[in-house]
Amino acid sequence: MPDIFGILNIGKGALIAQQRAIDVNAHNIANANTEGYCRQRVNFSTQPPINFSPGQMGTGVKAAEIERIYDRFISLQLSQVNQALGQGEAEKSGLQEVEMIFDENSGYGLSRALSDFWNAWQDLANEPAGEGERIVLIAKTKVLTNTFNRIASQLTGLQKDMDVNIKGTVEEINLIARQVADLNQQISAAEVGNQNANDFRDQRDLLLKQLSFLIGARYFETDTGKVTVLVGGGRPLVEDGLTWELSTETNGAGHQDVVWVDQDGNKVNLNAEIEGGKVKGWLEVRDSYVSRYLNQLDTLANGLITEVNNLHQVGFGLNGSTGNNFFEGSSAFDIQLSSQIEADPNLIAASETLDGIPGDNRNALAIAELQNQLIFSGGRATFDDYYNSLIGKTGTESKEAQTNYEHSSAMIAQLESYRDSVSGVSLDEEMVNLVKFQHAYDATAKLISTIDELLNTVISMV
Amino acid sequence: MRVSNRQIMDTITKNLFQNEKRLLELQNKISSGKRINRPSDDPLGMKRVLDYRKLLAQIKQYKKNIAYGETWLKDTESVLGSVSDLLRRAKEIAVYQATGTSTAQTREIAAQEVKNLYDQIIQLANSKWKGNFIFAGYQTKTNLPPFSRDEDYNATYQGDTGKIEVIVGEGNKVTINLHGQEVFSQEVDIFLTLKELKESLENNDPEMIGSLVEEIDKAFNQIDRYRAEVGARINRLESAENYWNNFNLNIEKALSDTEDADLTEVMTDLLSQQAVYQASLATTARIIQPSLIDFLR
Numbered sequence: 001m002p003d004i005f006g007i008l009n010i011g012k013g014a015l016i017a018q019q020r021a022i023d024v025n026a027h028n029i030a031n032a033n034t035e036g037y038c039r040q041r042v043n044f045s046t047q048p049p050i051n052f053s054p055g056q057m058g059t060g061v062k063a064a065e066i067e068r069i070y071d072r073f074i075s076l077q078l079s080q081v082n083q084a085l086g087q088g089e090a091e092k093s094g095l096q097e098v099e100m101i102f103d104e105n106s107g108y109g110l111s112r113a114l115s116d117f118w119n120a121w122q123d124l125a126n127e128p129a130g131e132g133e134r135i136v137l138i139a140k141t142k143v144l145t146n147t148f149n150r151i152a153s154q155l156t157g158l159q160k161d162m163d164v165n166i167k168g169t170v171e172e173i174n175l176i177a178r179q180v181a182d183l184n185q186q187i188s189a190a191e192v193g194n195q196n197a198n199d200f201r202d203q204r205d206l207l208l209k210q211l212s213f214l215i216g217a218r219y220f221e222t223d224t225g226k227v228t229v230l231v232g233g234g235r236p237l238v239e240d241g242l243t244w245e246l247s248t249e250t251n252g253a254g255h256q257d258v259v260w261v262d263q264d265g266n267k268v269n270l271n272a273e274i275e276g277g278k279v280k281g282w283l284e285v286r287d288s289y290v291s292r293y294l295n296q297l298d299t300l301a302n303g304l305i306t307e308v309n310n311l312h313q314v315g316f317g318l319n320g321s322t323g324n325n326f327f328e329g330s331s332a333f334d335i336q337l338s339s340q341i342e343a344d345p346n347l348i349a350a351s352e353t354l355d356g357i358p359g360d361n362r363n364a365l366a367i368a369e370l371q372n373q374l375i376f377s378g379g380r381a382t383f384d385d386y387y388n389s390l391i392g393k394t395g396t397e398s399k400e401a402q403t404n405y406e407h408s409s410a411m412i413a414q415l416e417s418y419r420d421s422v423s424g425v426s427l428d429e430e431m432v433n434l435v436k437f438q439h440a441y442d443a444t445a446k447l448i449s450t451i452d453e454l455l456n457t458v459i460s461m462v
Numbered sequence: 463m464r465v466s467n468r469q470i471m472d473t474i475t476k477n478l479f480q481n482e483k484r485l486l487e488l489q490n491k492i493s494s495g496k497r498i499n500r501p502s503d504d505p506l507g508m509k510r511v512l513d514y515r516k517l518l519a520q521i522k523q524y525k526k527n528i529a530y531g532e533t534w535l536k537d538t539e540s541v542l543g544s545v546s547d548l549l550r551r552a553k554e555i556a557v558y559q560a561t562g563t564s565t566a567q568t569r570e571i572a573a574q575e576v577k578n579l580y581d582q583i584i585q586l587a588n589s590k591w592k593g594n595f596i597f598a599g600y601q602t603k604t605n606l607p608p609f610s611r612d613e614d615y616n617a618t619y620q621g622d623t624g625k626i627e628v629i630v631g632e633g634n635k636v637t638i639n640l641h642g643q644e645v646f647s648q649e650v651d652i653f654l655t656l657k658e659l660k661e662s663l664e665n666n667d668p669e670m671i672g673s674l675v676e677e678i679d680k681a682f683n684q685i686d687r688y689r690a691e692v693g694a695r696i697n698r699l700e701s702a703e704n705y706w707n708n709f710n711l712n713i714e715k716a717l718s719d720t721e722d723a724d725l726t727e728v729m730t731d732l733l734s735q736q737a738v739y740q741a742s743l744a745t746t747a748r749i750i751q752p753s754l755i756d757f758l759r
Contacts, residue, residue: 032467039466099500104512111512115519122523122629126530127592129603351600356624359594359602365627365635371520372632384516392509395501402502413476417469424466431754 010060011448018441020063028425036206038070038423068198074419081411083216083276088405090281095398101154113144121368129358134345141337152332162286163256170246177243184226185241191225216276233273235260296390301332315349315363481739488732497723514717521706528703531628531638535696537591542689553678560672573663580656597642600624608642617653630702650681
């Protein structure tokens with residue numbers, strides 16, 4: 001009924017509505033720096049009008065809803081690039097570690113140790129009966145075997161670090177999955193009651209982003225506002241309010257496999273099916289890159305052991321001994337100088353014949369000349385060629401990982417900038433809105449005091 | 463386009479980090495003096511660096527081997543020089559004592575001198591260099607010297623015919639020793655010749671003495687031939703050394719070109735990067751400060 005009290009009602013409604021707006025304004029300003037926060041806005045609408053003469057009369061304003069400003073497609077894209085970013089970051093830091101382990105830039109890596117080893121054989125060839133030359137050869141050999149052992153065990157150590165990372169992260173993922181399931185319930189409960197669960201959605205988006213970053217999880221939203229999260233080849237991690245457990249299991253090589261546990265408690269190995277994220281990166285570093293480097297290092301060590309031993313066995317030591325191995329072991333881990341030779345340098349077989357002792361240096365020459373023989377890669381590479389290619393490979397692959405990482409971080413930066421452009425809080429804008437709502441509030445207050453005066457006038461008439 | 467505060471801050475920090483990262487890389491290049499500080503800086507370059515370093519280590523060793531062989535051969539050369547001097551003296555004795563002016567008495571004295579010459583040559587044939595008998599084949603370090611004689615001046619050789627080689631390049635070896643048999647006993651048996659000279663002097667047999675002159679000449683030529691051979695080997699070693707010296711320079715240059723930072727270039731980059739960094743700091747300071755709040759009163 002449009003009368004003077006009706007105007008008072010409009011005033012009351014307007015005061016409340018402007019106040020709501022300032023409330024939301026305050027919430028925006030307060031969360032300007034909250035990660036994942038999307039700015040909110042109060043949508044006003046008019047109250048239902050009343051049919052009257054000369055026409056419909058409006059009855060004021062109401063705060064219809066609090067809307068979260070957000071672009072669903074950027075969120076999806078962000079989660080995809082986050083998979084790549086997580087993987088890139090894990091591979092980049094793992095492979096940089098590999099470069100440090102080989103330590104070739106300092107000039108004191110395996111390459112130097114190999115050169116010194118061959119040169120010590122040439123020195124022995126010059127003085128086949130020399131005690132000093134024999135002792136130096138033993139010392140240089142030990143530097144070489146120690147360098148092999150050190151690199152091999154540090155590379156294995158790096159693989160173990162990856163295991164620790166994977167194990168810890170799987171636990172973190174389970175925790176996040178449970179939080180997502182809880183938020184699913186809260187959001188759906190709120191939205192069924194026609195509320196906008198804006199802040200809950202922000203929190204859930206942030207958690208989903210982490211899941212993509214960590215394990216390359218994919219997700220989609222159902223009609224009820226709940227998300228289903230999938231990992232490794234479409235296996236559910238979160239569905240509705242339920243979660244599935246990920247866990248780890250020690251495999252034959254002593255490393256941690258990522259397994260998904262179904263409802264009956266059956267374990268499924270996910271290693272090959274994880275699509276991205278840090279876990280994928282760590283698995284790649286451990287099972288693909290580092291294990292390949294280790295294999296090649298083993299091939300090199302094994303070749304050295306076999307070739308040197310073959311020649312050494314047919315030669316003769318200074319004391320007439322023959323048939324002795326120079327190296328023990330079969331891989332980069334266990335290559336060692338023969339303990340007998342370490343105890344008695346005279347066993348080093350520099351001579352090709354028994355009669356030629358002490359001056360016969362032909363066996364030492366033959367071993368020294370192994371340096372230039374094409375032994376690897378089907379007779380196309382020397383020891384040095386093979387090793388230097390390996391170092392080149394570690395460099396190339398590390399560089400690739402760095403490039404991939406930088407590419408995904410540039411993509412992320414762009415997408416996040418776009419996301420912030422849509423959803424981020426602008427303090428200037430909030431200030432403008434604050435001024436706008438304040439003025440509306442002031443004007444409404446003025447309206448009410450005017451009504452008051454009108455009522456006074458009416459009352460004083462009585 | 464709408465611009466949020468987060469967007470501004472993120473862009474600023476990202477750009478400042480980027481600038482700082484470039485500055486750090488340049489500083490790293492300057493302080494290490496190297497263009498490649500880890501293999502991923504230039505994987506192919508790194509591989510070349512390793513190849514060059516290996517070559518340099520090989521060359522160093524080849525030069526060491528060459529120096530070893532050269533001193534061995536030079537020692538051999540000077541020993542052969544002394545042997546040849548002693549043989550020249552033996553020839554003089556033979557020529558002089560074959561003539562009629564010599565008597566049984568002078569021949570007796572000369573026989574004494576020849577015995578001395580014989581023992582001196584034995585001594586030279588037993589020369590050692592760095593503790594190795596140089597004319598013993600592979601029997602370089604033994605208690606038995608390669609040559610010895612009995613009371614009747616019969617010489618025996620206890621060495622062998624081993625050839626000692628040094629590596630002077632990839633697949634390239636040079637023999638550095640001459641064994642006693644080839645130098646002293648093959649073709650002309652020097653010790654036998656001297657023994658015959660001694661005996662014919664003692665027997666006062668000018669005809670026999672005269673007939674030995676030719677034999678001694680042959681012995682002299684034999685030693686000369688081996689001196690020439692040693693000289694040729696020394697030449698071979700010297701030319702190998704020259705080759706490696708030149709090659710070494712080339713490789714060192716190539717290594718430096720691949721590995722070392724061009725300081726002028728890096729310094730220029732650093733200066734321009736510093737300018738960029740300062741400009742970004744200055745603009746950041748201007749953008750961050752004012753907001754609408756400063757103007758609302």
